[in-house]
Amino acid sequence: MTDMMISRRAALLGAGAATAWAASPVRALVMQAGTGAVPASVDALLARMTLEEKAGQLQLNAAAWAGGVATALNPPGGASNFDGQLADAVAGKLTGVFNGNGAAMAQRMQAAVMKGSRLKIPLIFAADVIHGHRTIFPVPVAEAASFEPDLAMRTARAAAFEAAGAGIDWTFFPMVDIARDQRWGRTMEGAGEDVLLGKLFAAARVQGFQGKDLKANDAMMACVKHFAAYGAAESGLDYNVVDLSERTLREVYLPPYKAGFDAGAMSGMASFNEINGVPSHGNPWLLDKVLRDEWKFPGIVVGDYTGDEEMIAAGFAKDGKDAARIAILAGVDMSMQSNLYALHLPALVREGAVPQAVVDRSVRRVLAVKHMLGLFDDPFRRIDARREKSRSRTKVNLALSREAGRKAIVMLKNEGDVLPLAKDRKVAIIGPFASGQHDLNGPWVVYGDNANAVDLAAGVRAVVGAGNVSVTAGSGVEEPLAGGIEAAVAAANAADVVLLAIGENEGMSGEAQSRTSITVPAPQMELAEAVAKTGKPVVVVLKNGRGLALEGAVRDAPAILVTWFLGSESGHAIADVLFGTYSPAGRLPMSFPYESGQEPYHYDHKMTGRPQPEGPRQPYKAQWRTAPNAALYPFGHGLTYGKVSYAGLAVSPPTLGWNGKLEVSATVTNSGTRACEEVVQLYIRDRVASITRPVRELKAFRKVALAPGASERVAFTLTREQLQFLGLDLQPTVEPGTFDLWIAPSAQAEGVHTTFDLVR
Template identity: 70%
Template structure:
């Protein structure tokens, strides 16, 4: 049906049509939005509660008795644990986060259930971003696997371990789309593509929550940070976000929606302002979109002091005003600031906050506690013996190793330098990440440690036949030279047949508040790489990184490059599996590697502009920076295998498609090499002419296939009109007739095989 309010040729389609999963086994991950079940006893509880007790149920605090490095990540405002236990007795808090395991939880829950007036159980939360005790690859790395089902499995293991330690609620998944690699928190998310991010958001929610909220092997997921935190200006953490509503809806909102559709019943507001209004006080975002349009039934929690920070934003005049603005916007629960328990009772008494609204938020929180089984058994996840018995089991470590090797991306392999031989060659392992129990688990780990992780040297020793054929030299620190370090590294390279250069970022360079202005290999390591390259031995660069990097000089020119991110507990074993060919590299880049750091933000799905520069030529007065084309060094979706992959035989079932039809596009993918390979076959489209200009390419599906040497497979994708939709002039989803390019390709900038079709009215 034509909608003339948008354009004469625009056809409205269903808003839920996102074709990401149409060509992926992960399609089953997305389901209808989660439903909040409210038991009858909840309203009777609310009727008996004082305003102060209600405000307490909407107040979450950092644990005074923190676990692991929790105090460094989220400092508690009160480190007096007996005093915090007393707050539980008085009904002044709904729960705590990042506490010190089952013992801590038992003490606090006893106080709430035996000594408080209302006997309402506490909820225990934590940041289990990529593992509890067994640490998996950082989320960005795991997205490089292009296997959402793998993410569901690792999330399930994380929930199994953490729920055994008394944790009911997890502040994950972080699903923010990140298109500026300077931003440090991109390491926690799903990369630059909303399609891929949506699938991984859904997978992680289902892995964390399972099929039964009351299971003591699962916990509640929290989709964060709502919304568009990853669009911070200049990639600087906490910075302003100013987006058109169209870009917000087409790109940034999709992964959140996927997480909620997968059943998540909690959301976390983001720190950033959004077009002039802080997200924590944004009624349009929290109430009109999240609850009104999307039908979200769960509860919203602020980020750490996010409500209080509206004062510094210049949006709230004081703490009382901040509490009022956040609560009326739709943020049900305040984290850490204490503003709700300080001010909500008086705000209700004064009539500035309706009591009915307060009761609604309390009802959501109590209903969720009931769904988690806490009213039936407040100690269902609190068991010190079970906590120890679930920690770092062999099967958990096996999944960590599998996930690690599937996350590795091979950018380059000139002359088939990789895989390395297991015997007969001397290997110099050089660089600050060559050995040692540091920078292994990655950022945002509360409970796991580097001390229980496998370093690269250990993994390599386990893979080679002659342990004495390995020479190790540090060469430099991460961002500081070592006196004589380069000389030592050069001497090691001279003795070796092959150099493995382990360089990159420390885990402290990524994560919250760790934005980088210049996303390059730190200078001392670059100088190390230049010196080692001059020796003339074959060099394999093993990058440790939490973001896409701008590679240069000897690093960019090395014959082989592996992107290994931060792989967690089984780091060394996972890398060695790929280095020596026990497992072929199968990861693909979830974020584009720029040619120069100054290209940021760079992402594949950019607009052509009116003056596109034809790659590889450099033309004057075209859309590019001086000296380079407007393309990446290594694009989204790029990654090589140990096979030799060829794309051919493009077919399309029809030259045109009607508004109720569908077409099938196919390509033949062949492995002409001598080794088995896994290829990620990607589907892209481009709408040539539209009422709103469209990106040069958009991914609409992918399939990961295994090919033995000499084997080929016909890969099929189905496209429907709903897959071609975008947000039109009125910010509503539309599909318009026209001509579309379609590619089946190995990356967002590769030609692969290509065709066209027409969509007719």
């Protein structure tokens, strides 16, 4: 999708800015520097910079010219007018801005800097491109339900194509936080609760955004966030403290970050939370020892929005100056929005509180990534108003949004084969999400517009015609509607089947949207109970950004689809599944508990010394009084329109040698009358180890297409390295012994099971 058209840069710049750039000493230095990641010109440029200019290169602020959603999400604060921010940029007080108003804004700012600034250092333009730019794709956790990392790479590539076309060099994504507490609203931004899935999607998204060449005009720098363990916030409360053993941090939470950095991400973002008493923005063990020394990360670390300043309220810094000192010494290269670096770094250096070498190191990193992005070669390489328009919401990208949407849908239940629906049935769509241009794109969308998205009613009508569809709200999201239930019951009675469109709105998921009860709100539950009493077949169409605890008529409905927030093509994607154009193939990337009180919950928990055995409840065992120590719908669960069975597990050789390989396989058969795709999952359990191990761990999976009546032999290869864990010394180890092995359709399903021994 690389746009090879040459932009009319001179016309966009104006002759003055273009001439200034062509003659600038910085450009001359870069042209002499060759193609290394950190050219010699960077140090030459550093030598010419004042302390104030260096501090400016480490200061990133929200764009003053933004408007709409961008301003609501990230208010520009002190730089409240564009002229003032433009003057700051020309004066060298800013390295760039984020969430700005597209190519027009970027062109004006970059032209002013390249014409009027002393050093002609290009600005960098960043944005929250989380699950799409103008074309919106499913929220990230929904995309993870596809169990197709390649799909995530393709949607990231498409998002980069659009966003880079709008002048954006840098996205603050992927978010790779493991989320094991569904009360946490930012669950929707990640890949769920599993480490392997988190690693694979982290790497895929980085590769998609950055492409093969960071200098390409359809590539943008990825930012792995939030470093680290933000998803482990106590009680699922956003911004809350994190208290973890180093073992859990390294085994569970850190691996997806490392996967993203290993995939080539050149930036990371510090997390809001503290870890074991130390805020991440002031944690040299995390940012220097682990990230730099152990992982050899060469890129930049940017603070999160005022994250350095927030160390004051946390009781870790006494004032803004102290917070700036702590953050820069800990390894935060760039301050976001607080202005603390611009305000205090020069004085801190002059006073000897911060070595100049520390500041120079961070500035060198920032200039290096600007070089890698090609900004010194051409500051306007991504800024082209015509390209911005031509790349927006193309047919190809909208088709990809629809593909991603239907692959994200998870069918939890389908009793009596209610689904797929026949196209000649009268359908009553009932619920607050039945129709309307709202709550379609999902949380944290800066540039997309719900007005351009396809709602459920439109998607269904496109299949069965308007005459066979009725639409009734029935209730609001969190409040009843006068006469709403009565109208919904009448609509249900007049229909052959009910689509109950209920769940969460966009404001109930995402940042700062923690919930104490992860259930469907009470007014919608009252609606569901009333509709269920009509006796009509009910298909629950859930809208959600997290795992939910399903209750009552929603839990008991014959068919349940998890449809998340699917983006631009929501209604069409859901209709594809409802009417059988596409057989649902999504799988849960997180567990749906029986009750909210089970959170935090994850499938790969430990056994404990008093496990509840199969069968009747026994006293003094590890079990809640009202729920089992299990999920209502576990990680990996999802049904298809096929009838899939597992048989014929084979292991060869019977034992795994220390330096050998174990080939394991099973036959997966679709005995149904419809084609389907099955996500075949391989789990293991280390029965006895010097550190207790989880009841199951996902080690591999494969998605296979099965025609009606078809069988496929699905094979995996296991090695000793895949069985490793962190030993008593926190170093990777593995011990001889017996392992359980399952090839199964979910983390709680038996599938086919055997054991094998690892031997020296």
